[in-house]
Amino acid sequence: MRDGKRALGVLFLGILFLLGNQGRAEGATYHEVQAGENLWVISRRYGVALRTLLELNGLSEQSILQPGMKILIEGERDAQSGNLLYEVKQGDTPWGIAREFQIPVRLLLEANNLTEKSILRVGQKLVIPLSSDGRPKTSERASTQGVAQVQVHIVRQGDSLWRISRQYGVDMKSLMKANGLTETSILQVGMRLVIPKETGRTAVASSSSATSWETYTVKKGDTLWSISRRFGVPLKELLQANGLRETSVLQIGQALRVPSRGGVSSAPQRAQRGFIWPVNGRISSGFGPRGRGFHYGVDIIAPAGTVVRAAESGMVSYSGWMSGYGRVVIITHASGLQTVYAHNSVNLVREGQRVNKGDPIARVGSTGNATCPHLHFEVRRNGRPVDPLEFLRR
Ligand SMILES: [Zn+2]
The missing domain is CATH 3.10.350.10 (LysM domain)
Structure with a gap:
């Protein structure tokens, strides 16, 4: 400790x-x-x-x-309470706003007497429960108990949820729950994470399970992705550990820090990582340059009417028609991730609805710019499309 x-x-x-x-x-x-x-x-x-x-x-x-x-x-701050005020813009959801301010959505809802089902009006002013030092304010119940209940960790270069959970001796599940994160959430340097109080259960000893590091020298043909696969380390951890971005170019001979986990095995956690396939089927077109343009997702072939499932839990941020995409559902997940499900024959969810991983959200179709029934599936990180295969378990 x-x-x-x-x-x-x-x-x-x-x-x-x-x-x-x-x-x-x-x-x-x-x-x-x-x-x-x-x-x-x-x-x-x-x-x-x-x-x-x-x-x-x-x-x-x-x-x-x-x-x-x-x-x-x-x-803009509320003159009386000093709380930050945020004006709701088109397309905002409590989930998205909480993510933007990096506060647990629960705190945002509590501070504004909202529920997850509440509809936000454009122009509505929301109180953002941040202290003047930028830390999430504790809920009222916690603060009336006197001593501050909330411990905050500021994410540093090289941190991962796993590492932080070990550092404070809390389990990953509670850490993720306290911050509205999932296993696929991306940590940003400077992000503030609420460290939940361990309830009853014995904290994991941190000394025996500290992450150790080995050095790997980049060889010809290596990519960040191939290295992450070889060492069984999630790509984001590899990027964080080395201060790299997905678009970083590796140089032959470059030394990379690769986390290696001694002690406690995190293999079961790693096996659960990632999105589920929204439909099962063959990929007819992958992510990347296509013709004169760029294909921002993967196309998965499936018979019309096949149920499309949420790849990860989240909040439906769009359900409707978009040019090219046809009938489309967009789900916003924690920490800047969104998944997009396009060309549906029918959408089964409404905007603002919470969905769990695996829930039916639509049926396969060929609406919009599609020549045969298939699902066009995109993953966006902070609004930018990234290769969905990085998130899908094989
Ligand atoms: Zn497509």
């Missing part, structure tokens, strides 16, 4: 720094970018939605920040 104490110490210093740095200036507030900061970190620090930061500064998620850059910050 020594690591945990050190992390808390760092967190405490971080809060002092934030309190000293934040201040409520009149008019526009600017933040001067420090070395190593990214937009996520800044959005969290000021309690401003990432999207708002991007809009205000004309940036995209891929924009590179240079130290010394001035970033315009705007965070």
Whole structure:
């Protein structure tokens, strides 16, 4: 638990720094970018939605920040409570907003007297339960018990859910539940995770199960994907451990840190990782360049009428018709992931509906731009399509 104490110490210093740095200036507030900061970190620090930061500064998620850059910050706060206010925009769901501010959706719902089924109105102002230091506020019940119940971990380079669960001696399931995450959730450096209190059960000893690292030297023909497969390490962990992105180019001879797990075996967890196949069938067209364009998903051949199942639990963020896609369902999952199911003959779910992994959501068809019945399946991470085969178990 020594690591945990050190992390808390760092967190405490971080809060002092934030309190000293934040201040409520009149008019526009600017933040001067420090070395190593990214937009996520800044959005969290000021309690401003990432999207708002991007809009205000004309940036995209891929924009590179240079130290010394001035970033315009705007965070409208409720005059009385000091809580951040967020104006609901077209297409927003409680799930999506909670994700954007990296707070558990439960806290958002509680703070606004909403339920998961509540419909948001465009223009509605929602209270975002973030403290002035950017930490999620504890629920009222917890705060009346006096001492702060919520311990927060700030995600650092190389962290994974598994590693954090070991560091604090909490189990993965509780950690994921407390933060509205799933096994496929992507951690971002600077994200704040609520560390749930262990209830009764003995915490896992952290010393015997610490992640150890080995070094792998990149050889000709290696890809990040092939290396992750060879070592049985999820791609995202490999990327995080090495500060890489999926689009990073490997150099022959480059040394990579590869997590190797001694002690506690995480094999069962790894076997459960990933999405289920929304329908069973042959892939007739994969993700990647196709003709003069780019195919943003995979096409899975199946007879018309076959039930399409949710690849992962989440919230239906769209169910309707889209040009090209025909009848389509989009499900938003935790941590920036969305799945898209297109060309359906019929959709079986409504927007705002919660679905569990494996639930029927549509039936295969050939609506939209399709020549024969098939499912066009996409996975989007922070809005950008990525290869679905990375998420589907084989
Ligand atoms: Zn397709």
